[in-house]
Amino acid sequence: MPVKMFIGSPEGLERRRIPLGALGFYREQVLPRLVDRACGTRALQHWRAEVTEDLSGRVLEIGFGSGLNVQHYPPQVEVVLAVEPAAAARRLASRRIEAGSARVEHVGLDGQSVPLDDASCDCGLSTFTLCTVPDPTKVLSELRRVLRPGGRFHFLEHGISPDPSVAKWQHRLDPLQRRLADGCHLTRDAVALVKQAGFVVEHVEQRYAKGPKPWSWFTLGVASNPT
Numbered sequence: 001m002p003v004k005m006f007i008g009s010p011e012g013l014e015r016r017r018i019p020l021g022a023l024g025f026y027r028e029q030v031l032p033r034l035v036d037r038a039c040g041t042r043a044l045q046h047w048r049a050e051v052t053e054d055l056s057g058r059v060l061e062i063g064f065g066s067g068l069n070v071q072h073y074p075p076q077v078e079v080v081l082a083v084e085p086a087a088a089a090r091r092l093a094s095r096r097i098e099a100g101s102a103r104v105e106h107v108g109l110d111g112q113s114v115p116l117d118d119a120s121c122d123c124g125l126s127t128f129t130l131c132t133v134p135d136p137t138k139v140l141s142e143l144r145r146v147l148r149p150g151g152r153f154h155f156l157e158h159g160i161s162p163d164p165s166v167a168k169w170q171h172r173l174d175p176l177q178r179r180l181a182d183g184c185h186l187t188r189d190a191v192a193l194v195k196q197a198g199f200v201v202e203h204v205e206q207r208y209a210k211g212p213k214p215w216s217w218f219t220l221g222v223a224s225n226p227t
């Protein structure tokens with residue numbers, strides 16, 4: 001029998017009442033903890049340190065998750081405006097936010113519709129989130145709207161490999177991955193998406209990280225919002 005449960009944070013975010021059956025329980029309670037483990041490995045720390053380097057001012061972070069980037073924000077960051085739908089991830093993030101020195105405010109639940117004014121942020125950040133959001137084009141268009149002209153978008157994503165044999169496996173595994181990992185795709189091309197959204201890509205690094213190749217083709221990039 002489905003259990004009624006609140007999702008959303010008690011700190012002023014919209015609260016939604018949803019029927020929490022087995023699938024809802026997996027998505028809301030189990031998956032954020034699995035993602036926290038999988039994305040919180042030591043091997044990923046240097047990637048996180050690199051992508052957050054040079055962030056400054058007001059930073060919009062899409063898919064804030066359990067706050068695994070918090071320890072890496074440089075001192076020039078004035079405030080991180082976090083968008084994250086999963087209540088369990090926000091709860092996991094709270095101890096990292098308390099332990100960190102940066103100010104973090106949860107401002108929304110969906111990167112496809114961000115409750116911030118136009119041109120009100122200096123930087124955007126996404127780590128392993130463009131793979132998961134339902135419509136990355138909408139998210140990137142929201143980011144462009146909210147970033148000031150000349151503002152920078154920093155991203156770190158896994159995605160489609162340039163090796164045909166790996167890409168073939170990624171396409172095969174994609175339906176299962178999407179089911180098990182709440183919509184996470186193995187086959188998205190972050191650089192192409194960022195360019196299509198109208199950003200100017202300034203810097204890109206791509207290589208295999210540690211781990212099975214279908215999940216390990218990483219892209220780290222910085223793109224600017226044209227003036």
Ligand SMILES: C[S@@+](CC[C@H](N)C(=O)[O-])C[C@H]1O[C@@H](n2cnc3c(N)ncnc32)[C@H](O)[C@@H]1O
Pocket residue numbers: 035039062063064065066067068083084085086089109110111112126127128129132133134
């Ligand atoms: C693989 S996790 C990455 C979390 C975190 N960025 C990290 O690096 O550890 C993907 C995140 O995207 C979030 N997400 C899913 N749909 C979203 C949406 N529409 N808007 C914003 N975030 C979303 C998920 O809840 C999850 O926290």
